Amino acid sequence: MGSDDTLGKVKDPLVAVVQWVKSRPPRTKTGLGVLGALLLLLTLWRTVKDHDTLFVLAEVAHFIGIGLLGYKLQKKKSVAGLSLQSQLLTATFLAVRLFCSFMMEYDIHTVLDGLTLIATLAVVYCMTATDMRLTYQKEQDMIKFYYVLVPCALLAFIAKPSTSHLYLFRVFWAFCVYLEAVSVYPQLRMMQKAKVVERFTAHYVFALGLSRFLSCAHWILQILEGNRYLWQALGSGLWPAMVLASEVVQTFILADFCYYYVKSYAEGSGIVRLPAGIV
Template sequence: MGSDDTLGKAKDPLVAVVQWVKTRPAGTKLGLGVGGAVLLLLTLWRTIKDHDTLFVLAEIAHFIGIGVLGYKLQQKRSVAGLSLQSQLLTATFLAVRLFCSFMMEYDIHTVLDGLTLAATLGVVYCMTATEMRLTYQKEQDIIKFYVVLIPCALLALVAKPSTSHFYLFRVFWAFCVYLEAVSVYPQLRMMQKAKVVERFTAHYVFALGLSRFLSCAHWILQILEGNKYLLQALGSGLWPVMVLVSEVVQTFVLADFCFYYVKSYAEGSGIVRLPAGIV
């Protein structure tokens, strides 16, 4: 029996499509990628009437990704391939956002954030306080969490919401928006260093990429529909622009990985191999 990270050759029409795309010039590949993204956006635009649903779907995708990690920990009793630094950053922005939700707007997002935070803390516990900590590849987890956290905190002091909420709440909200946008960076660098990505870790990061795409799609579709409030907000100060930039940056940070993830499974290998320049 082969490795559990190998699926065997998949006999599927998708394989033929991927092989055809691989033989196209770089410009054609870029055009096909952009065209596919636009087509998906248009599909979401026509099928989802309440665009706030995209935020809920994004949070569900994140929670499912954490669930995949939980399954890995239970089945393999190993945290190999996981970045503790990214998990700490994720727990931090979720905790801050959960606090802000309780203070500013309690809704379904608060519940989903609470569930995702609990699951993330469970992963952190496994990585630091159980026998699984012996499988943590610390030497490959080279980006320390405070290197990412501190710039986000400083930026939150400069660009934050101008609502009527208490000043500290507005800073906290901005902080968690910026931190969420870059929290996956240590994980991506760790995977780049390893070159070959463990299967369950790949599922988790792909779920994050899907989550970010859905969240970014919300803002793009609002603009396409000519949302007057949003368009006015984008021209009224630095904060709305920074929110949109954070969404776009995080989406593009994960886009390369998602491409190699889909490519590996379409080819039937199930092993994600990253080139040196992905991050």
């Protein structure tokens, strides 16, 4: 009996680690997050031989996230917590990227983008043309899509690829890269306003965060391996640097949310609560 009592007092090591991290100051938490990201990058570096696979996994993660939204719409008949503005931005960059893929490089990415676009348009349809539109929280969806879309379009004329493709195609490609980086911003602002994030919306945004991380990891690992073409490209003009910056920006935009998402499930609540200054 004595040994059983002793075992009952032994702390769960995972709970102990979570509590220790929670007790650290914000700067230490940030450092631990960066360290964790680096360790994950090193793991991917050693285990994934073809880093282009990370791009495919990123697109699969995005599609899974949309699938979770579709499940929510079917089961709950509600679009509460979803940003229509983010869905419109997502549909826009996917449509432009799909067009560029057909014109410039038809491959597996084209198929995945096509499926994700169809799913995203289905969500937009539910939010605008069915009875579910009555559950849309328009008053909390404050960032209009054109506030994000117009600056990305202007930037695309300034920094774009210098390939042999038609000028318009190169501008379109740059536009979808920039728009993808910030398309989730209205959704994050909406969640910040609500403070408590609906469960399936949280799953969807976390899937986006995972997608962005995998895409960013692809570029970083290529640089770590000393890819000569990428190193030369980074020093050859504004466009390559802007692509890398866009990947980093979209990863960090979602980093805080992903932290609170993991934290909520580590604590066993599954309810994501966001502090005031997350975005």
